[in-house]
Every structure is written in C-alpha cells, then in structure tokens.
Amino acid sequence: MSDQITQQSAAAKAEDAAAAALTLAGKDDATRSEALEAIASSIEGASEEILAANERDVAAAEQLLADGEYTQAFVDRLTLSAEKIDSIAEMVRSVADQTNPLGRTRVARHLDDGLDLYERTVPLGVVGSVFESRPDALVQIASLCLKSGNAAILKGGSEALHTNRVLYELIRDASEDPPDGWIQLIEAREDVDTLLGMDDRIDLMMPRGSADFVRYIQQNTSIPVLGHSDGVCHVYVDRLADLEMATEIAFDAKVQYPAVCNAVETLLVHQAVAEEFLPAMAARYRGADVEMRGDEVTREHIDIAAASEPDWATEYGDLIVSIRVVGSLEDAIDHVTTYGSKHTDAIVTADDERAQRFMLGLDSASVFHNASTRFSDGYRFGLGAEVGISTGKTHARGPVGLEGLTTYQYYLEGDGHVVGDYVGPKARSFTHEEFDGEWPPT
Amino acid sequence: MSDQITQQSAAAKAEDAAAAALTLAGKDDATRSEALEAIASSIEGASEEILAANERDVAAAEQLLADGEYTQAFVDRLTLSAEKIDSIAEMVRSVADQTNPLGRTRVARHLDDGLDLYERTVPLGVVGSVFESRPDALVQIASLCLKSGNAAILKGGSEALHTNRVLYELIRDASEDPPDGWIQLIEAREDVDTLLGMDDRIDLMMPRGSADFVRYIQQNTSIPVLGHSDGVCHVYVDRLADLEMATEIAFDAKVQYPAVCNAVETLLVHQAVAEEFLPAMAARYRGADVEMRGDEVTREHIDIAAASEPDWATEYGDLIVSIRVVGSLEDAIDHVTTYGSKHTDAIVTADDERAQRFMLGLDSASVFHNASTRFSDGYRFGLGAEVGISTGKTHARGPVGLEGLTTYQYYLEGDGHVVGDYVGPKARSFTHEEFDGEWPPT
Numbered sequence: 009m010s011d012q013i014t015q016q017s018a019a020a021k022a023e024d025a026a027a028a029a030l031t032l033a034g035k036d037d038a039t040r041s042e043a044l045e046a047i048a049s050s051i052e053g054a055s056e057e058i059l060a061a062n063e064r065d066v067a068a069a070e071q072l073l074a075d076g077e078y079t080q081a082f083v084d085r086l087t088l089s090a091e092k093i094d095s096i097a098e099m100v101r102s103v104a105d106q107t108n109p110l111g112r113t114r115v116a117r118h119l120d121d122g123l124d125l126y127e128r129t130v131p132l133g134v135v136g137s138v139f140e141s142r143p144d145a146l147v148q149i150a151s152l153c154l155k156s157g158n159a160a161i162l163k164g165g166s167e168a169l170h171t172n173r174v175l176y177e178l179i180r181d182a183s184e185d186p187p188d189g190w191i192q193l194i195e196a197r198e199d200v201d202t203l204l205g206m207d208d209r210i211d212l213m214m215p216r217g218s219a220d221f222v223r224y225i226q227q228n229t230s231i232p233v234l235g236h237s238d239g240v241c242h243v244y245v246d247r248l249a250d251l252e253m254a255t256e257i258a259f260d261a262k263v264q265y266p267a268v269c270n271a272v273e274t275l276l277v278h279q280a281v282a283e284e285f286l287p288a289m290a291a292r293y294r295g296a297d298v299e300m301r302g303d304e305v306t307r308e309h310i311d312i313a314a315a316s317e318p319d320w321a322t323e324y325g326d327l328i329v330s331i332r333v334v335g336s337l338e339d340a341i342d343h344v345t346t347y348g349s350k351h352t353d354a355i356v357t358a359d360d361e362r363a364q365r366f367m368l369g370l371d372s373a374s375v376f377h378n379a380s381t382r383f384s385d386g387y388r389f390g391l392g393a394e395v396g397i398s399t400g401k402t403h404a405r406g407p408v409g410l411e412g413l414t415t416y417q418y419y420l421e422g423d424g425h426v427v428g429d430y431v432g433p434k435a436r437s438f439t440h441e442e443f444d445g446e447w448p449p450t
Numbered sequence: 451m452s453d454q455i456t457q458q459s460a461a462a463k464a465e466d467a468a469a470a471a472l473t474l475a476g477k478d479d480a481t482r483s484e485a486l487e488a489i490a491s492s493i494e495g496a497s498e499e500i501l502a503a504n505e506r507d508v509a510a511a512e513q514l515l516a517d518g519e520y521t522q523a524f525v526d527r528l529t530l531s532a533e534k535i536d537s538i539a540e541m542v543r544s545v546a547d548q549t550n551p552l553g554r555t556r557v558a559r560h561l562d563d564g565l566d567l568y569e570r571t572v573p574l575g576v577v578g579s580v581f582e583s584r585p586d587a588l589v590q591i592a593s594l595c596l597k598s599g600n601a602a603i604l605k606g607g608s609e610a611l612h613t614n615r616v617l618y619e620l621i622r623d624a625s626e627d628p629p630d631g632w633i634q635l636i637e638a639r640e641d642v643d644t645l646l647g648m649d650d651r652i653d654l655m656m657p658r659g660s661a662d663f664v665r666y667i668q669q670n671t672s673i674p675v676l677g678h679s680d681g682v683c684h685v686y687v688d689r690l691a692d693l694e695m696a697t698e699i700a701f702d703a704k705v706q707y708p709a710v711c712n713a714v715e716t717l718l719v720h721q722a723v724a725e726e727f728l729p730a731m732a733a734r735y736r737g738a739d740v741e742m743r744g745d746e747v748t749r750e751h752i753d754i755a756a757a758s759e760p761d762w763a764t765e766y767g768d769l770i771v772s773i774r775v776v777g778s779l780e781d782a783i784d785h786v787t788t789y790g791s792k793h794t795d796a797i798v799t800a801d802d803e804r805a806q807r808f809m810l811g812l813d814s815a816s817v818f819h820n821a822s823t824r825f826s827d828g829y830r831f832g833l834g835a836e837v838g839i840s841t842g843k844t845h846a847r848g849p850v851g852l853e854g855l856t857t858y859q860y861y862l863e864g865d866g867h868v869v870g871d872y873v874g875p876k877a878r879s880f881t882h883e884e885f886d887g888e889w890p891p892t
Contacts, residue, residue: 034810117832119830119832123821123825132844133813207668211843211844212843212844226649226672230668230669230675232674232842232845233672250866253865253866257866259868261868264869264870264873364890371472371475371575373860375862376861376862377861377863378863378864378866378867379565379862379863379864379866379867380867380868382868382869383565383864383867383869388561388872389559389561389567389860390559390561390880401574401575401653402574402674402845402857403674403844405859405860415843416847417814418816418826418831418847419809419816419818420817420818420819421819422820422821422822422825424692424699424820424821425820425825426698426701426703426821426824427706427824427825430830431706438830438832448806
C-alpha cells in the first residue's frame, strides 16, 4: 500500500482528489459522520501499530536532538502515547458530532412573483494542507475535511513520516463510504511545488509551519491560501487591571505551552501599575525559568536583560518574553498595530469601556478581555477542531473549523423569468423580500 | 486637484488608504449612509459637468471606433446620458439603504462560566479594484466600499479617464465625514503593479476585465483576488422543458445584453426535443442577427455554421452562440463541467427532480431553474449593487455585494480565565453553548 503513496505522482493524486470531491459532495451528513466514527474506532483499535510507527520517528528525532538539530519541545510534540491516541480518536468523534455545515440555506429571498433566490452552503472541493511535526494534525485536518465534504491532500513533516503513513492508511481504509481518493498523502517536498501550480484542481491551501514557509507558499501559488505567518501575540496590563488576574493570565499565556502560535510574546504594562505589577510578575516568570527582555522603563523596576528593536516583532516560541511599559492605552494599541501579527491580543482591565476601546482599536483576528491568549484555538472556541489559524482577513479568520471549509452556491428558481422584462419604460421591479425557506423547496 | 491624482505615487496612495481605513472602520452606519446620500446629491447636481467630461471620452473613443480599435458596444457602454446619471445616483441611494453589514454579532457562545465568545462583522480594510469602460463601475464600487467601511483604491480604464476623474472628485468632496484618503484614484497601468506588491496594505483585489487580465493579477500578487476569469454560461433545454419558455430564456440570455459575463455562450439541447425546439429557436435568433455555430447533430436540424472544439470554451461577448445536442441530462452536466467557467448555468425543465439533479451536479457559483442567466447580478440578487462577480470559491462567490467586503473578528470576554485550568486530571470542561447576545455586551 505504501508503494502507492510514493509512486503515484502528486499531479495524479490531485486529479484523483478532485474527482473524489465531486462524489463526496453528494454524500449526506449521516454517511460522512458514520465514516468518521469508523475512523475513530479504527484508530483506537490500531493503537499498538501507531505507537510502533511513532517510535521509529521518535528514535530518529532523538538522534537529531542529540546532534542539536531538534529541540526537546519538537521531539515532545512528535511523541504519541496510548492516552494521546485515545484523545485523537475522541477528537474525530467530536468532529462527527458537529452540526452539519453543508446544505444550510443561509438566505432565501423573493426577487419577484415566482422568482426565488437561495444561498446555500456547499464544500469547497479540494483542500491542500502542509503541516509539521504533530501527527494529530493529519487526523484533525482529514476529519474536518471529511465532515465538510472536501477531499484532502496532506503533506506532513518528514520527521513524522512513519506515523503519518499509518494514520493515513487507517483513515483511508476505515470506511467504504467516502469515495476512493478523497484523502491523499504526499511525502516529498518537491510534490508541494507541483500542487502549488494546480489552481484548477485545488481550491484552498492551508500551510502550517514557519513564517518563512507560509510566505513561500503565499508567494508561489494563485490558489487561495489560509494561514498565519507569525504569532506575535500581546497581553496588555491596563492601569485599571486586577493585577493578580493579570499575573495569572500573563503567566498562563507564556508558560502553559510556549511553543505554539497563540502564546504571548510581548507583555505591555501601563506605567501607572508598572511599579506594583512588574516585580510580582518577574518573580512568577523566574519560577518557571522564563527569560525576560525589557525596555528601559521596565528595567528600572526589575533587573532583566535589555530588549532590542527586533524583540518586539519576534515570535520566540519558547520561554522568552519581551516586556514594555507604555504611557497609555492608545500607546498599547499603537505598539500592537506596529509590531503585532493580527493573531490574538488581550487586555486585562476591570473597566469595560477601556476594554472595548482596546478591542475595537485592533485589527487582529481575536481580541480578548481578561482571558489568556491561549484560548485562541478551534477546539476551545467550540469549532470541534481546527485546520489552522488564519491571520489573513478573507474567507476565514482566526481558528478555522468546518465553516471555513465551506463555500456557498446561489440557486434561483423561476418560472420562465427573463431580464428583458425588468428594463425599459414598462419594467417590472424586484421585490427583494427575504423569507423563511430552504432549497430544494418541497 | 487633478494634479494630486497623477503626482502622488501609488504606494503613497495605498498608505493613505490604509490609514484612512482604520478611521473609517470606527464610523457608524448612519454617518456612512449620510455620506452616500451626499454623494448621490452631488452626482445629480453635477450632471452637466459629468456629461461634458464623458463627451470628451466618447469623442476619443469614436475616433478609435472609426479606426476599428473599439467596437460600437464598447463605445455604448462608455456613453453616459442624463437618465443614466440619475440611475447612478439612485444606485448610490440603494446602497445607502441596505442593512448595515458591520457590527453584526453572528455567533455568541458561552465557552464556560463567565467566558463568552462573540464573532462579529468588521470591514476588510483596503479594497483595490481595476475595471474597464463602464464609468458607473467606479461609483458602484466606491459606494459599496464606503457602506461596508472599507477604503477603496480604484483604477479605471484609460478610455473613461475624464469621466472617472470627475466622478472620483465628486465622491471625494461630497462629504466631510469619511476620513480623507478613503478613496484613491490611480490612472497609470504601471501603478497597478506597484499595488500588487503591497500585500501589507491592501486586503483584497477585485479586477474586472478580460480573462487574461484577471489571470495576470492572480498570478502576480499574494493579495487575495476575487474575480472571474471567464463567463462561459450555459442554458440547458431539458427533454421535459416547456419549449416556448426555453426559447424566451435562451433568447433573453443571449440577446438582452450580449457583452456581459452572464450572457449565455452555449445552448445545450436534449436530443428528444431537438427536432421541435431548434428550428423555432433558430428563427428567433436569426431575427436578432445572432450567429449560431452548432455540432453535427444540431446541424441536421438547422442550417448553421459548424462549431469547432474551441467554441465550447469561448466567451464570445457578442451576438454569437454555440449549440450542442446532448443525449441526456448527465451529458449536459459533463459538458458544463468540462467547458464551463463556474459562473452561471441554467436548466429549463418542468420536472423539479431533474432540475435539482442538474443544479446539485454543477460546481458553479449560480445555478438557475427556468430563469435567464442574465439574473446573475448583484442588483437583481438584492445585494444593492456589486463590486464584481467571483468564480472563485473562497471568501465570496457569484455577485459580490456588501457582505463580500466584510470579514469578522472574534471577541472573548473572560474573568481571568487561563488555559491551564482546562488541562490535566482536574481539567474544567467547556460548555460551548450558543446564546442570543451581542458584542459589546451591555
């Protein structure tokens, strides 16, 4: 079976996926959800096989860790356990349980007597995704694509080669219902370039990886791309903040999982509370071995290294945080607008009016009040799971779940209506009245 | 004033537009609608000035018509009249009257006690549009951008230079309310290339022009692009069609306005009705000087020229139609899938089940039953107006109105919530319950 993965060309896989997508779009929600249940059971039943494949990947990664090429965090993300596999199967079931995103009539509008327009959700078609390291990404993206009626072309990182291959085969073979070819795995970096040229077959690309990699994808394809180039997230501690709450949020946002894109990178502190807040915060961070880099004013309050200009625009992805004291809420907004990546930014304040001023002033996908930036995630947001997080502004923004994998079609039901009747001196006029209705009408 | 149009660089204009967009996003709907009313009045009041500018453009175009460079249809589209100017002002008012597309909370979801997520509509930011010939396009796009809180950078065709310049100045100066710089006009072709590189300042490009031009834009920018490369639309006359209705629809779809993208290019006829339908249809078309090109079977029924393979994929934009007899509804679907451009395709049939089979079988933005393809238009669909028609599948599809010019942000209201409480053995769980609510909460 694995021979097929490597021997069929990427172009042929994209053709197969496009053909399968047409059939898959016609399957009903129950069929798609049952296939997801079968996939969940299949993954649970093959726990040992998955772990064995994962051990091969982890062993190779540990060698590269010893050589200093990989970090421990990288190897940790790659490593599966029996519990982790159970939670992956659970995630597949939670996607199966989501409301059907397809066939929803979002608008029904009378245009004139006997002329009714419907806007109704349909799948995008073929979704391509390139991702790194975490093998659960493959299952997550495949599940969301299947539930939303899309074919998926997946390219994982070479570090997870064996794990991804087993997971792909389990998903492909778990059920007879989705049409053959709906899920495709590619393994060679060159194949990604082939896919980028196939804008007639692939409807959306979702790269997940380094900022440089995402930018490379964006600049080398005319396929629409969703993704985020950077995750430079901020927590702003306002002069009216509950400082104990601010400490807990800033701690969680940095320490709870520093390698991910929704971790905080820069802490902004209103000057009025800097003297009281900073020493307590620094003590908390020191207890977790967080390296701090501050501007001049911050360093008058706590003894830490100096931050340089590039620090403000850096996604550390590690236990490092930059800290800056700002003169006002507006200065905080200016800093985020200048250096941020439009991903997730939070304000801690007891004043609702000031919170709203901050949230309305920012052009970020997610803006939070009194909550950790780490909540910026498809599962936590209630989307079931996510294919990725988008910092772009078109199509889908923030964590992208099922809805981001759909589009819509317009259906018009007439009775011989022609446009000629709506022009000239005796022109009919349109009524344009919305009504409760669904397509197809019964 | 016009000096400013030519002297400021395209890059500086994009910077100005991006700055204005931030301010414009904060204006309320009443302010934006009042500005649109002022624009409508200003256009009506300057009718003579607009007509004088338009006469200069038309005189130049007539010279090129005499030289054989332009067609009469092209010159007709360029030409304004007092009535046409009134209808442009009317269109601006109809955009002003549309429901506010901004600040709508589309989803409100409890994630846990005291932790509420809101998804709420906001403007995209800066929209770039490049369009040809029809001067009302400038007013239409500017109006939709203003109503949806977006800054607009507009590039019209050189054939409408004087008309566009007057309209731009009228719109810019009609009201003090929208921030300076929200509307920008560029006139040089080279400036388009400058804009294409400014993906940090421009959020969406909407080219309207030839297929080659739209493809050029798509392949030379990483800014998201909405547009349609071709408008190869079909009317399929089913074996259960009311043939008189089919004749009227196929006639309207070709003859009512042949130069536009939603005109029909290929007529597909079920073999069971070919003998009865084709002679009557051909007589109708001949009466309007429509050139017909048919496949072999069609030519057994009516005496017309032979269609060649390229005909099936050609957008004539003129009084030419290709005709093919198909063996079944499925053959019609196959033909549209192979040669169509996913724009608008119609079936004429008295059988609802067959209509649905056709409509569900096609991956086109708009699929019609017993109605002319010419209805595929933002105004007719009830969107107020359109910035263009998209044959892509992401973000917005079909005629793009106000909603296609918006995106959304996520707002999370917490009370010191941290992600650390939702992991590990004593993890809290999420409730994920939708509720009726709006952000900002009161």
